[in-house]
Amino acid sequence: MIELKHITKTFETGKKKVTALDDVSLTVKKGEIYGVIGYSGAGKSTLVRMANLLEAPTSGDVIIDGDSLVTLSKEALRKKRQRIGMIFQGFNLLKTLTVYQNIAIPLKLTGVADKEIKTRVKKYLDIVGLSDKADVYPNQLSGGQKQRVAIARALSHEPEVLLSDEATSALDPDTTDQILELLLKINRELGITILLITHEMHVIQRICDRVAVMEQGEIIEQGPVVDLYTEPKHHTTKRFVDSIFPSQTPTHIIKDLQIEGPILDLTFVGSAAESPSLSVISNRYQIETNILSGNIVELKDHTFGKLRAHVKGSVKETTKAIDYLTGQGVIVREVNSNDGIY
Structure with missing residues (x-):
């Protein structure tokens, strides 16, 4: 057109x-x-x-x-x-x-x-x-x-x-x-x-x-x-x-939390945004999750969400949790200290 x-x-x-x-x-x-x-x-x-x-x-x-x-x-x-x-x-x-x-x-x-x-x-x-x-x-x-x-x-x-x-x-x-x-x-x-x-x-x-x-x-x-x-x-x-999903976290907090487990940026689209994935992994695996920031919004044709969460637990249990999230359609990216305050 x-x-x-x-x-x-x-x-x-x-x-x-x-x-x-x-x-x-x-x-x-x-x-x-x-x-x-x-x-x-x-x-x-x-x-x-x-x-x-x-x-x-x-x-x-x-x-x-x-x-x-x-x-x-x-x-x-x-x-x-x-x-x-x-x-x-x-x-x-x-x-x-x-x-x-x-x-x-x-x-x-x-x-x-x-x-x-x-x-x-x-x-x-x-x-x-x-x-x-x-x-x-x-x-x-x-x-x-x-x-x-x-x-x-x-x-x-x-x-x-x-x-x-x-x-x-x-x-x-x-x-x-x-x-x-x-x-x-x-x-x-x-x-x-x-x-x-x-x-x-x-x-x-x-x-x-x-x-x-x-x-x-x-x-x-x-x-x-x-x-x-x-x-x-x-x-x-x-x-x-x-501007829609503020995710800045002070660098020193990222470094302190990462001693006990990774900080993850989680992206949810469609049905993945409506599933209680974080609750499931907290109950299913020997980990603790703490949401640091995030938001869920309605796009024109999709539900869309982004969360930044700290996952505390052993490498083995954390890996299982990440595999589960990925299997549910959640996009998972590990945060490093360069992803703190811009």
Whole structure:
């Protein structure tokens, strides 16, 4: 559905050239929610603006549903953009227009008939849960309600693709969760493909199928969300995962505990996260377990957990316990002193 092929984008500031994107490629499949995460300055906002050519690449190609946007005429590009909705952090609502007008006027400007406009505005306000707010003004709405209006406006053009540029960053945690649930509903019920950017791992965790991690204009790691949670390879990816699963343990504590047995990082996915494995090994083998840190969360389609635990016992009994955990689908990694405080 969305293909970005070897995208490079440079900006000139005076005599200096700044490379915002450096040979970036990714593919978003039809019907999925694909997340791009990175810290400030990583290039993710520039990347998402490539998907509808709000920013033209210096080199590379942007393909939407088989059409190369960089080769389209201005008129053809304008029509193609009508099939690509976009929502922003700042809502971009006109304060002097009602909710109805904020959605209706862009439709009128693209030539949609008045009767169809009424039908669409009602339909998409119902979908976002604001059917009773058609005649109010933006300043009478909460931040979450304003974002719902912005989403309804984007959906009213009945796009195949929805782009989200940090759409939840200005919202409180509860409202963020409500908007994420709405995006999930839109994806599942309307079949709309979503490409979103964020700096919050919580957003990736809740609704994304796949994710790309960006740093300094490059994609440093990408794949299914559960894979990046399970085996993050790049240091930046590990930092994002650790924001959900804090596992830092002071180095001196690791050294002291390891005298009596190993410290293990345990990763649980799916049914393994729902099984009382630690309780079983404590009862079955002559060992004691002590959980040092960890968390269990719900990804979009998986239960996922990470625990750091100290196992006290003989080498023989500890080995049996580790073999049991591995047999239950738990990923086991022994911690050393370099895995303490970063």
